[in-house]
Amino acid sequence: MAFAARTVYPRFEPELARLADLCPPDCGTAVDVGGWYGPWTRRLARRARRVVTVEPVPHLARLLTATAPPNVRVVRAAASDRPGTARLWLPPDDGGDRGVSSLVRRDIHGHFLDVSCVTLDGLGLKDVGFVKIDVDGNESAVLRGAAGVLARDRPALFVELESRIQPVAPVVTYLSLLGYDGWVLPAGTWVPLSRFPLEAHQARTSYVASRGLLRRVLPFGPLRGPRYVNSVLFLPDGRRPGGARVGDDGPHAPR
Known part of the structure; x- marks a missing residue:
């Protein structure tokens, strides 16, 4: 499962295949909040000098610790806006493998684990160039807990935002x-x-999100369906993806 997830994930989340657009070439520290099976962790480890992966699900954190490259530090905890202990909610039939666990409970969740919480500001991070956040609804708290890092290092942020889980506007406004x-x-x-x-x-396109990973990475469009965009790259101070000027119109315009 872990190998398959890491192998096909760039087709599920094509931004991962465009890592040079997201993560600066001189990145000292990259942070992967919500490491899951490590598709982002492993690729970030090839680009950044150091990677810090925050993963609260115990068996996933152990797997990452055992298999990650040597420049990766795994923190077994959930990122939030204050340290302590919290409930990590999971679906009834899931131990964390589906990647939909969260500190924010919703209707798919049926049981919980008590997990430690950390703030990114509390991890002693230095020279942070990139932060990826995939926490299924707890994005605002993670960002509040990283206020010092954001002010000091101005990293690029890649944040999963889904309006079916939480309103998008609070995160967009806060970062603006x-x-x-x-x-x-x-x-x-x-x-x-x-x-x-x-x-x-x-x-x-919300119906696409309910499909399994395999169906969403099929090579043929009619079977796979449209792309469901659920992540946003946030860049500070007028920066653009890849550092080059990006046009605002053309064939990429939303349809």
């Missing part, structure tokens, strides 16, 4: 106030979030 602009990759070219109706797109 910090000088961050959002970008999405609906096709082959990055589009400013301000020109892409993310919530409307997700409402229109």
Whole structure:
């Protein structure tokens, strides 16, 4: 399962195959919040000098610790806005393998684990160039707990945002106030979030999100269906993906 997840994941989340657009070439520390089976951790380890992966599910954290490259540090905890202990909610038939566990309970969740919580500011991170956040609804708390890192290092942020889980606007507004602009990759070219109706797109393609990983990575479009965009790249201070100028119109415009 772990090998398969890492192998096919760039087709499920094509931004991972465009890591050079997201993570700066001189990245000292990259942070993977919600490591799961490690598809982001492993690729970030090839690009950044150090990777810190935060994963609260015990058996996934143990797997990552045992198999990750030597420049990876695994923190067995959930990232949030304060240290301590919290309930990590999971579906009734899932021990964390589906990647939908969260500190925020929703209707798919049926049982919980008590887990330790940390803040990114409390991990002693240095020279942070990139942070990926996939926490199924707890994004705002993770960002509040990283306020010091964001102010000091101005890292690129890749954040999963799904309106079916939590409203998108609070995260977008919070980061906008910090000088961050959002970008999405609906096709082959990055589009400013301000020109892409993310919530409307997700409402229109939400049925895709309920499909299994295999169905969503099939090579043929008619069987696979449309892309469901659920992650946003946030860059500070006028930066653009890959450091190059990106057009705002053309064949990549939202349909």
